[in-house]
Each structure stands twice: as C-alpha cells, then as structure tokens.
Amino acid sequence: MIPNPLRDPRDRRLPRVPEPCALVVFGITGDLARKKLLPAVYDLANRGLLPTNFALLGFARRDWGDTEFAELSREAARQYARTPWREEVWEQLAADITFVQGSFDDDNAFDQLAATLDELEGTHGIGGNAAFYLSIPPSMFPTVLKQMQRTGMAESTPGRWRRVVVEKPFGEDLPSSRELNALVDSVFGPDDVFRIDHYLGKETVQNLLALRFANTLFEPIWNGNHVDSVQITMAEDVGIGGRAQFYEKTGAARDVLQNHLLQLLALTAMEEPVEFSAEEIRTEKLKILRAISVPEDMETFAVRGQYEQGWLAGERVKGYRQEEGVDPASLTETYAAVRLGVETRRWAGVPFYLRTGKRLPRRVTEIALVFKRAPHLPFAETDTEELGNNQLVVRVQPDEGVTLKFGSKVPGSVMEVRDVSMDFLYGEQFTEASPEAYERLLLDVLLGDATLFPRNAEVEASWAVIDPLEEFWAGTTPHPYRAGEWGPRAADEMLAAEGRRWRRP
Ligand code: BG6
Secondary structure (H helix, E strand, C coil), X not given: CCCCCCCCCCCCCCCCCCCCEEXXXXXXXXXXXXXXXXXXXXXXXXXXXXXXXXXXXXXXXXXXXXXXXXXXXXXXXXXXXXXXXXXHHHHHHHCCEEEEECCCXXXXXXXXXXXXXXXXXXXXXXXXXXXXXXXXXXXXXHHXXXXXXXXXCCCCECCECEEEEEECXXXXXXXXXXXXXXXXXXXXXXXXXXXXXXXXXXXXXXXXXXXXXXXXXXXXXXXXXXXXXXXXXXXXXXXXXXXXXXXXXXXXXXXXXXXXXXXXXXXXXXXXXXXXXXXXXXXXXXXXXXXXECCCCHHHXXXXXXXXXXXXXXXXXXXXXXXXXXXXXXXXXXXXXXXXXXXXXXXXXXXXXXEEECCCCCCEEEEEEEXXXXXXXXXXXXXXXXXXXXXXXXXXXCCCEEEEEEEEECCCCCCCEEEEEEEEEHHHHCCCCCCCHHHHHHHHXXXXXXXXXXXXXXXXXHHHHHHHHHHHHCCCCCEEXXXXXXXXXXXXXXXXXXXXXXXXX
C-alpha cells in the first residue's frame, strides 16, 4: 500500500489490512475451528480485511486432501459466518487453502508443514510471515511447541514474523500455567505470543473502556464512595454439549471464572491507562488482578454448584451427571459464584460478586454497578417502596448495550417513586453490526496488535485468585441446582448474608 502523507499514522479508523501472511491452524477439525475460526476467516475475507497474499493451512490427523479440507471449511463458513454468503469471496479464499496431514508427534509431518510454508512463499507470496493457532488440548502444547522449535518454524527473523496463538485454559493452576508460560516463552519471543480470551474481543467489553474513559459522567461515581457492590454475571442456558472430556477436568471456575470473568472485573475496576496501548492497558489490568482478595469465609462466599435434570424453554434436559461421558458421581462444578474484594483506594470495601453457570434460565452476560441508596429520602416511606438501588448495567450479550436504572415519579397526584430504566441498544444506535470476537482477535493477531490479549503475568495473577478457591472446593460436593433455575440456593444465601440480592437479568 502507498502511504498517504495526509493520514495521521495513529488514525486507526481506516481499515487496517495485515501484511502478507499465512494462518496455520492446529486442530482444524475441532469444534472451535469449525464454529469460530473458519467462519471468522471468511468474514474477514468478506470485509476485505485479509491481505491479497494470504494462505490458510489446516493441520490435523485426518486423512484429507486439500479438496476435502476446502469442502469442510466451506460448510463451516457457510453455516456459521456472520456476514452474507458470497460465493466469489469463498472461491478466492478456497484457492488459498492447504491441508497438511499428520499427528503431533510425527516429525515427518512437521517437516512437511515447514516445507509447505516455504513453498507458500513462492506460490502465495506470504513473505515468510505466519501465525500458528493452537486450537488443541493443552496437554498437546508441549509436543507441538517442541516440533515448531525443532523445525525452526517458530523463529521470527528481521523481515519475517512468526506468532503463536494460545487458547485458554492456560494451565490448570498457578504452577502448571507458569510451566506452560515458560515453555511458550522458550519457543516464541514475548511479543509473538497471543493468549486468546475471546471476551476481550467482544465489542461491548471494549465499550466498557469507552464508557468509562471517554465520558465525564460516570467516572466521578465509579468508586467505593458511590458504588455499593458490583455484580458480574455470565449465565448460559446450554449444558456442556459434547465437551464432557474437557469439562470434567476443568469445571466452571477454571473454564470461565479464571479468564473471562476476571478480565471483566479487571476492566471494570482498573484505573485509566496512560494511553490506549497494549502495554498500558495490560499494566492497569494487572494491578487490579494483583489487588484481588479472596473471601476469608469461603464456606459462605465461595459457592459451587452442579445442575440436575430440569426444564429449559419447555424441554426436559438431563442433569450433568447423566450427560454422555460424565462420571455418574462427578464432583465437577457447572456453576461457581464468589465474593471478591479489590484492595485499592478506589474499591476497598466494595464486594465484587461474580457468578457463572451452565443450564441457567437464559444466556446473558452483564456487569452491573449497584449504587448506594440515597442517604435520606424526603418522601413518605410507603411512596418509595418500589425504589431500588440505582444501577448501571453494561449488557455484554445478548441485547448489547447499557442500561441505567433509577427512580422516577409515577404519574399521578401523589409522590410515588418507582424504578425505571433508560436503555442504549447497539442495534438501535448503529447500523453496522458488531464483528464477532474471533474476527476481531484473529485480525489483531495478523496485525500484531496485542492490546486485547492478556499477558503472562495477568494469567498467573488470575490463577493466584482461583487456586485457593479450588483448594477449598477440592473433594467437596457441589450444591445441586435444577436445570433452568438461577443456580443453587447457597449462592442466594451468599448475598443475603450481606443484605443483598442477585439481579435477575
Ligand atoms: C468458552 C467456554 O470460553 O466460552 C465455554 O469454554 C463457554 O464453556 C463459552 O460456553 C461462552 O462463550 P460465549 O462467547 O458464547 O459467551
């Protein structure tokens, strides 16, 4: 591209297109690749955001040729893409698709992959640049990373970048995540490692920073002087699908509390970054993650649950222990709720209640700031019975937007005050639909922009929060809750112990 002298290089509003490159996906036959990665690649192509010289490489054990792989990719993209289907876009992309067959411990297969990358320089002009996406079980990371090291595939050299994308969970506790981080760092340079937490790719999550730091309205009250408590909810109506093998070992706390929810907490609580750059945002988030305190009384303030059979949307659904591949005596949690503190001047004394669960009544993720009650109400008590706390709710998904809840006079001749809400809905204010999280994040990897990727220290600080919870829970039986209900009673009791209640989103 010819540089435009009139354009400020910091102006990022114009579409940024990556340099020529290849994207190599390990585990291309998996669910994530099919439902998220391949559709995201298509959507990027459809939006004209992939470089002209681009190649997509799939690596898996399956005995496929390029054509079969292209066909599977087409089906996946067609079924799950966000943007309209355009055959001509696909045809062009399909010409850039290559499949390499092999298992992760097969030296020949990796030699073949390295050779294919070299060939693509000639045929597709990828300039030697490549991003490797590890969409594989973490137990396979060491083997694959060592293969990449052995073949020299991982080496960035002047004029050629090599990057790796690591999917969560990054380890299963602090020691194993340290080990994994050390391993990744011994193969790739620190700026070449992209740890994916797809919640950071969500438009509404990024809007949290705009809401807080682009306005004057909210920041003055965004602290413990005005905020009574914060509730962060990530509820899912789905069960564990076909992921029993993964989920049995993982559970809700390791699966999403350690990453998505703690990242949401960090963005909610952090100070304003000096500038909107990877380094500065990560620095501020890290300070918060390090300032998190876990409850002393875990019995009351750290609750885990497991769903039993029940009803959801008019359908009878199985209990967790009856799911295929799950141990009938499993102690794995499908629900977790915890009260955390953030020990900083801004937040000391404000509880952050986090909860997540599967088979809850609906899919909803939100961050709610619940404000303190007015110190005095100059109305008769009966007139304010239906006045709750003011609340600011960032609706991450679905119905992306922001809601402000406050009291208002009920029309009539008496001074009755009741809660009302004011809504900002993305769908109403903007005509352009939000990109999918993976679309944004894949593009950022190819551009080398690490702003939305947690760094090593953040991951480790998050494990330091989770480890004591896991230690407390080890060997205990999770509280049962019926599928279709808002989690176990113990989670309600946790808030009731402090005179509060969960929001019913
Ligand atoms: C993943 C978890 O990280 O996030 C899944 O492993 C969960 O268990 C998923 O279902 C939810 O993502 P989203 O974007 O649908 O909220």
